[in-house]
Amino acid sequence: MRPFEYARPQSEGEALDLLNDHDANTAILAGGTDLISLLQEDLQVPQRVVDIKNVDSMQAITADGTGVIVGALTTLEDIAEHPMLADYRSLLDVVDGTRSIQVQSMGTLGGDLCHLPNCWYFRNGYGLLGLEDGESLVASGDNRYHAVLGNQGPAKFVSASRFAPALIAWGAEVRVIGPEPTADEWLPLEQFFVTPKVQSQGISVLEPGQMISHVRLPDAQALVSSTYEVLQLEGLDWPLASAAATLDLDGGVVREARIVMGHVAPTPWTAHEAGQSLVGLPVDEETAGRAGEIAVAEATPLSGNAYKVQLARTAVKRALLGAVDKLEGAL
Amino acid sequence: MAERKVAWKARKDNTLIGQDIPRLDGVDKASGSAKYAADINTAGTLYARLLTFKGGAAVIKALDVAAAEKTPGVRAVHVFNGVDKEVRWDGTIVAAVAADTPEQAEDGVRAIKVTYEAKPHFVDEEDLPGAAKAKRTKPLGDNQKGDVAAALKAAKHVHKGYYGVATISHMCLEPHGSHCEWEGKDKLNVHLSTQNVSGTGGQFAGPLGLDASNVSITCNYIGGGFGSKFAADQWGVVCAQLAKKAGKPVRLMLDRATELKIGGTRPSGFAEVTIAADADGNITVWDSHHWGTSGIAGSTIALSQTPYCFDGIPNRNRKATGISTNCGPNRAWRAPPHPQLCAITDTVVDDLAAKMGADSYDIFMKNLDKTPKPDVYAEEMKIGAKLIDWKAKWHAHGKGGKGPVKRGLGMAIHRWGGRAGATTCTVKIHPDGAVETFLGSQDLGTGTRTVIAITLAETFGLGVRDVKVNIGNNSYPKANPSGGSITVGGVSGPLRRAGLEALWKIYDLVAAKYKVKADSLSAKGGKILSAGKTVCSWKQACGLLGPMPLEVQGQGPKNDGLTSQGVAGVQMADVSVDTETGIVRINKLVAVQDCGLIIDELTARSQVSGGLIMGIAYALSEERIMDNRTGRFINADLENYKLPRIGDIGELVVEMYQPDSEYERGVVGLGEPPVISTGAAISNAVANATGVRVPVLPLTPQRVVEALKGGQA
């Protein structure tokens, strides 16, 4: 790691103030599970690291009558244990799939949403887009873990966030604060992520000096949900593909279905048509399978990752079946 | 007096040997008290960091370390590869910096300016035509036995297929490295992470211009070696040079990526094979061409043992081609190169069985006459089949169930030598009854320290804790390097010999003092007995030595029956395959393993279950992934170099094959064998479940899904 200042703000305003010094060449430290390794590899070189763990307002989970507001510093463990989140099963499925008590204790919701890609070209120093001499190393190289959707531009990495598919399927909003100490804005989480055309765009709409402070989930009502992650290992591992589904059911028949895939595109990937295909139908092997087909119909696999199309299709089918407790016979 | 003969006790007379005895250093390891080379922090220790080449091949055109030398905290810089040197694989060390803190050493590394001129590289080890085009291939032998063409014509069943196993890294959790400290100008103390305590001193002395007698090597604990830590290595010598330059001790451990890249790899092997059998399933033909890489040297797995174990196949063509790649060099990896040979032999036999519509078990059984130990394999197969419930669970290939998840069984067989290594030990008995032993051996985690104590404690009728074990230093009598499963035999033979010689001397003293016959004496429970009655305590007996301790040297190996060699082993796997995701999960693995006389059954079983788990790793998830364009090992971190976790192992059943005939063979090494056939057994189980051979290990979701799409076994 290169030298940096360390700051320990106590409030959101103070955090933003500290983040905006040094022309905002600063980094946010929460759980540390991503940032520290980025610093170790010189993939980020901030002049100051702002440790936001002591900002109390970002720790809380509260209800506001229309839903639940979850602080960005909420850990995976907190999510799993908080009674207000017990009805959001697709979120609990993600915690359950993160098979490391260390990451469950340290990792935060905000950190997950801002986690940079595990793309090995990025991690080996070829930038977010994995370029060498202006050409994509991903396209010509080993892209077994890369995008099968939304990969026609220069970005071919997959979004690392494990919670985003579930949150988007729930219609979550995210509160972005900064850069001015009083600036704050709620926006749909779906609009938070961007597919960069150039490296400097990053993976989200966050500008320097901004951060996520909270996530709002609408009231769970009687909706049901599930996340299915295709994990090669039973322990700590990145999903090869995932899908989350949130269903509004009327007597076993779908009124509305929201399906979002993860780890298949540079952003979480909402499968609108797949969701619509279920309206008016019960969720069963056949309808869920068809929704899976529709979800990946537009897939454009790279040279070495066609298998991921099948994994994504399966994840969608299984997330749907899981949401209605009909998933059986999967490993 | 009856002849005094060196032998192990009769099996029934043992109180310690063959029992489950927890390792002596268990608490020290589990509580963090055990000190590895990576943990040595003598006063003033500096930390080294490395500048490594990141690419396929290049020539260094410019290198400037001036700024590094001026970086605050930096005390010494060493250039491994300077201007005009060619660097030929990813991870090659260019320079090392030692500084007061690791962070300052990193600052120093960053300050080094280096310019490379790229050279062509080739890293695609599976691509034989590509390698030929790049002029990277070389023939590694081609030989014939019998008449393959005629036998193929006569055969009833013929199968042809493609098989392979990817390169893996040793990936020791404690990276390669050392802590070096000078004592004056001419004496060097090295804490080295090594499998070769007795043999590495000279490797420091030579390049440093020291007398070998002035190099002390210490290794009380080593965090994994698996065949990759026999040498001082260039970075070990450089650690000493940095320490000399700085006038302070230096610790230099490889970082994780560099450990994965240059700390040792197991060569890959890919093969096109034709196998044929007569109507009864007797294999009559083997015809193979295999290729792969060991790195720039361009070797692959040995031709001489192809096909593996089934040496007696009468008609055989075999050919090997090496590929020179710009990849980190290979080192011996646990049981070289048996796991790869097994993975491209027993899978082929299994596919032949599938083609015949036969039960794989029957085809293996029928062809055991072509192996070195048909009787042992047969017995072990019967035991294994019971343990995994083969008869009830077997189904024809591809009939693994109706849903997306298919279940299947597979098996494979292996062999190993495990002869005793050459070791000398000193056994010292003090007049107060204290017992200690000295030998320049090492405990890789196999339990050597405990085996040493058990051997002497059993001999003297003492408790395991009554023996003080001194290993891990090259000032002790020389012991074999720990590789090739030669250590347990290597140390136990000399210890038993020396122990008996010492015991007989004590018996003579006791006989004279207490007027009993020396050949009536035995040692048990801390006492010396004559015909079952207590004569005196062990302490009293040792008191008869007078003021000086008794010191005896033991040597080995000898042909006196204490040790022997040669094991067979059988493994069976029960797996489930999710055909929609390509994920393979282990339900159960069974290992039936012979290894002669077992000294500590607890640590012996640990060796076997550990072998199974390393087998699961290379069967299902771990592999080196090279990027063709950049020439880089792109998954050189533990998020992308995937190793199984605690949830990935299923149920492991370890059965030590232990009839009296095994005990009578004496001690045989066990470290290598249990890792050999796991990959083939798992691959066969996947083929049985799905009806499709996934040709190349590891069987990742990608390979499984792609093979299922192909659809053919």
Added chain:
Amino acid sequence: MRDRDDQDRSGPGFSRRDFLRGSAAAATATAMATQGTEETAAANVKANVFAAAAQNVTLNVNGKDHTVKVEPRVTLLHVLRNDLNLTGCKEVDERSADGADTVMIDGKAVLAGSRLAIECEGKKILTVESLRSGEKVDEVISGFVKHDAMQCGFCTPGFVVATRVFLNKNPKASLAEIRKGLGGNICRCGTYQGITQCALELAKGGK
């Protein structure tokens, strides 16, 4: 060929600023470098900011306060191992994907390689060494020994701490829960079988 090391290791690197806003930061890198000193001085006036230089950090480790002089960029793992000589936690992977650096902080299992030392001021840090006092050891340690849940032993202390924290939280854990809960640690020798048996036995003990 581009000089990969040069790009990785020196120059302005790949800062968050570059990442988020693009060339502006790179263009002003030189200017920023000269501004750096003044800015640092100014920034230090702000409360709760610690300069990019060695300073006293007080850590409560195994019940005792230790003050070390380290830069903010130094990880807790390095302080424990190099400054306090508590070498039970191991450095295995720069990405901390292996769990060998697991310690307890305020009762949670935390990867010491993913924490800055300065972050941990005011926390109660317990290392594996706290689970042994002479011959008296925590039951997780004795359980690991009994079940031979170790070979080379390098991953073992991290596994012991993870198991201790896991069992504190899940005193009656099932086999399936153990397999999920301890999935953050890697063993290369293959000792998972013994670890599973140890954890299962202690969980059945209902501690």
